[in-house]
Amino acid sequence: MVPIMVRYSQLSVPAGPSRRQVLAGGAGALTLAALTACGGNTGRSSGGAGASGSGGGAGTIAQWYHQYGEPGTEQAVKRYAAAYKPAKVSVQWIPGNYDQKSAAALLTDSGPDVFEYGNGPTIDMITGKQVVDLTDLYGDAKSDFTASLLERMTWQGKIYGIPQVVDMQLFVYRKSMLAKAGVKPPETLDDLVAAAKKLSTGKVKGLFVGNDGGASVLAGPVLWSSGHDYLKDGKPDFDNAEVAGALGKFRDLFSSGDLLLGAPTDWSDPGAITSGLTAIQWTGLWNFPALQKALGDDFGVLPFPAIGGSGKPSVPVGAYAACVSARAENVDAAKKFVKWLWVDQTSDQLDFAQSYGFHIPARASLVAKADKLKSGPAATAAGYLKDYGHPQTPLLWTPKSSTAMTDAINNIVRSGASPTMELAGVRKVVDAELTRFGG
Amino acid sequence: MTGAAGRLASARPASPRRKWTDSPHLWFWIFVGPFVAGLVVFVVIPIIWSVWLSFYDARNTVTPTHFVGFDNYTRMLGDSAFRSSLVTFVLFALFIVPTTFVLSLALAVLVSNTRAGKAFFRSVFFLPTACSYVVAAMIWRESLFGGTAAGLINTVLGWFGVAPIAWLSVVHPPWYWLVLVTVRLWLQLGFFMVLFLAALQRVPKQLYEAAALDGATGWKAFRYITFPQLRATSTAVLMLLLVNAFQAFDEFYNVLTTTAGYPPYARPPLVYLYNVALGNGQDFGDGSAGAIILTLIIAVFALLQGRLTGLGRREV
Structure with a gap:
């Protein structure tokens, strides 16, 4: 599948793994868990203080994004996360082959709690129970989202992602x-x-x-x-x-x-x-x-x-969608954060769509408010979404x-x-x- | 025991009680242990795990529970894309192994016989070995073999009135092989040349002197003295080249991959398996089965080659 939101940094020459990496990986994924466990900051708190604890306050929620090329995007998503009061959210900015890295991290307990994925999670992530059902997060806002994209993320009546922006x-x-x-x-x-x-x-x-x-x-x-x-x-x-x-x-x-x-x-x-x-x-x-x-x-x-x-x-058309890992330390806390950011915080969603890169908001009410889409080729393109848009696959x-x-x-x-x-x-x-x- | 030896033994002072730090086993494991541990954790266990995975339905999991017997093997062998990559790389190996062998040997002989600047030429030819495959692939893809009139080779061809060639786009004729083979030769020739150079230096000079007296010089000397004397090195080089050919990945991946993935041309088995298991596919069962099949093929070719070249046979 061609990722629809391809960034400049990904284009000319793929940042590929070396032959040795592939040999090691091809020989088995055993070391994955050990490597992820001992390598790098995954964003989660090490203490494992979950919201389920009687003490209340949730532990850190690890949120993963791929590396957006536009200046300011990283700071923006960190700002949104910092504004979330019920729990501490640690944003991880992942360069390189994001799809492969996030898919591999989902196999372990050290992966993200909340992560974005192109066009929503894959069918094998859903049937493999790696991601959780997010249907109940939409509430009344469901009809405001681009219907065809929601359908793309729906399996057996349940929606497994929330579109962030449309490309x-x-x-x-x-x-x-x-x-x-x-x-x-x-x-x-x-x-x-x-x-x-x-x-x-x-x-x-x-x-x-x-x-x-x-x-x-x-x-x-x-x-x-x-x-x-x-x-x-x-x-x-x-x-x-x-x-x-x-x-x-x-x-x-x-x-x-x-x-x-x-x-x-x-x-x-x-x-x-x-x-x-x-x-x-x-x-x-x-x-x-x-x-x-x-x-x-x-x-x-x-x-x-x-x-x-x-x-x-x-x-x-395609959309990076926010997903919640089934291995999240506290699934409920992660879901609440996703609802807060990608359903309730419409001002942040509009800011994310038009202040840094050039995207179309995922919701009709925000498309109407997006100034950059009101004239010129951008307005024409926004019209295509409604008239001719098809989810990528x-x-x-x-x-x-x-x-x-x-x-x-x-x-x-x-x-x-x-x-x-x-x-x-x-x-x-x-x-x-x-x-x-x-x- | 001879008398002298006996005297020496009796003269040695009585050894003090051996400390635990004197144990050769201790030092053996201190030095070797970390490497053995690394080998076990990063190579042996993954290989065993991979064999285990290859018998399970392991999509998006490395701890599968659904045993499927040989289904993954049947599916991979029935997968025309995987089969075609195997066939392509058997043919690639048949071409690249002798080509690299002959060219690196020829370079070694030339450098070894040169009278002036031997060290210079040795360094110049060896230098590409130090270059990253990814960097070389980028230079070949974007600079040397750029598809527009601005590409280096196209600029040179333009001087002779030849229209620009989109080296990596057209497949008839398959120009992409020229790009891939030249970058591989540039990267690898120097290393194998150095192996041959070392072996050439070990050929006794008197053999050539004796042969010269009998009238064997030039090609005859090479055919009847140099080449047979290089047998041990040659067999090792052939084995390395064969394994290298089947493990092709870096330059192929970096020269031919596009945003949509790798095209069905010159697709090495490792690139295909990478996409199946570690790319978007996340199918560790099929990927592991494919890796085992590839390993068996390399083993068969290595054994065959060993038989033909006498690798491991005691030197007479």
């Missing part, structure tokens, strides 16, 4: 380049292909969807824009002629020479479009401050265009299904493999994964 992927284009070439912002996939051709001149390529030709990012938008989805009613909905045809067009685009490939920075960084290497780029909302700084008003936004007669434009789309799909799109777009056969191969993997959850 989105979309196309951005250079207005001046399109005007010069006499190209109108594309509204269909065929328009997009034609625009890429017309906009490619000299060292400028018409379109950039990532250095892998879009293999990392195309799956969801191609499915939704052609009127399909990863899963529909719990069954695969991606191996059909419309999706195969659309992926075939990206194969043609890949070999046409109109697609920017091998750019110094990938799709999730604004570098390719701001340095003039491309006229249209697939990227994320988080890049708006950088785009505005580099291009001023010379950029517009577009959703992924409609494909075929039954299709409709689409944009993938469904809850039952496991990492294994995700790898199979990304591999297949790589093979189709980059190697010219048969879309029909590749998608049929993905279906086998997905069917097997779905049976694990009674599908």
Whole structure:
């Protein structure tokens, strides 16, 4: 799964583990508990004074965040935590491979009590009882949250995360380049292909969807824009002629020479479009401050265009969600803190969404109050959330299904493999994964 | 006992009562103990734990309770992505092992025969060994093999009118192998060259002198004297190279990984297993089964190679 909230610091070269680390890890995870227990400050108090004790006052709640790239974010979340009176909250700012680190820490007693996770916890975290049900924290505010995101975090009627802020992927284009070439912002996939051709001149390529030709990012938008989805009613909905045809067009685009490939920075960084290497780029909302700084008003936004007669434009949306570990020292105290911060403290939520990075608040009432979303491309993008937004992947789309799909799109777009056969191969993997959850 | 020895023995003063600190066992364990403990805790127990995990449904847990027999092994062997990574890396090993071997040996022979600046060349070729794989991968990916016209290689090609090549994006032809193989050779050749250089220095000079009298110089001397004399080193180098090839991770991961993960090209088994077990997958059962399968494959190849090269056979 592509994390939708990709940060600059994560982009160019992955901060990977070394071979030795993997060998040690691959040989077994035994040492994990011991290492976590004796290494580093996890944020919890060592005394184990829990709120359940007769003395009242709760012990320290350990809250984990991934390292946000925007200055001020860390200070802000520490400020919110310090303002919580019923218990001491210790914020841990985790650089590097956050998803892997937090998932590994959940295996131990020394992990976080409260942590954020991209699009909510995974289905295996939920069925493995690593996280707790947070449904009762919503109260009357439930209808204020983006419904599709809540659905993404719901399993068997229980909600396991509270969305913090919403992020989105979309196309951005250079207005001046399109005007010069006499190209109108594309509204269909065929328009997009034609625009890429017309906009490619000299060292400028018409379109950039990532250095892998879009293999990392195309799956969801191609499915939704052609009127399909990863899963529909719990069954695969991606191996059909419309999706195969659309992926075939990206194969043609890949070999046409109109697609920017091998750019110094990938799709999730604004570098390719701001340095003039491309006229249209697939990227994320988080890049708006950088785009505005580099291009001023010379950029517009577009959703992924409609494909075929039954299709409709689409944009993938995702949200880091606050979760509570089932191994939390005091689950009730952790839940109370999460409710306080991510349900009750609307002023902090608005501050977090718009004062540092560039995000859309997760609640309709706060979107209406967000000044930065009231004009220009940001306002247009905020509109896409309501009209065309789809949660990045469904809850039952496991990492294994995700790898199979990304591999297949790589093979189709980059190697010219048969879309029909590749998608049929993905279906086998997905069917097997779905049976694990009674599908 | 000879008389002299007997006198020496009788002349020795009566030894005082041995203190407990004199025990050789004590000092053995003080020096060796921490390393043995480290080995047991960080290597032996994890390996045993891994074997145990491989027979359980261990998703998001390292203390599973649901025994599944060989299901994880069947699933991993039936997983076309894992199989393809194994096949790719068998082929990769068949290519990279002899290539690195021949080039490092050739470098060693050249450096050893050079008359001037031997120390300089030895250092220059050895220096990349000190470079981090991650740093080298970054330089190769972003600077040397940048895909736009601004990339170093593309700039040079541009002087000859060649259009820029997106080295890591296109897969026909598979240019990414050129990036991966060159960075690996740059990083590893120096180390194996030094091993060969050390072995070359141990070849007796008189063998060459005698051979020269019989008219064997140049290639003949190398073929009939140098190469056979390097047998012990060669077998060790081959073994190290083989294990290295199957354990490929660092430069592959850092050259090819994108925000969506690792593409299905040149995907080393370790990278695949990392994603299954320690990445987002958190499936320690499948990951451990895959690790055991990979270990067995390395063992089979190592044994085969040992048979062919005579590793461990008593030198005559």
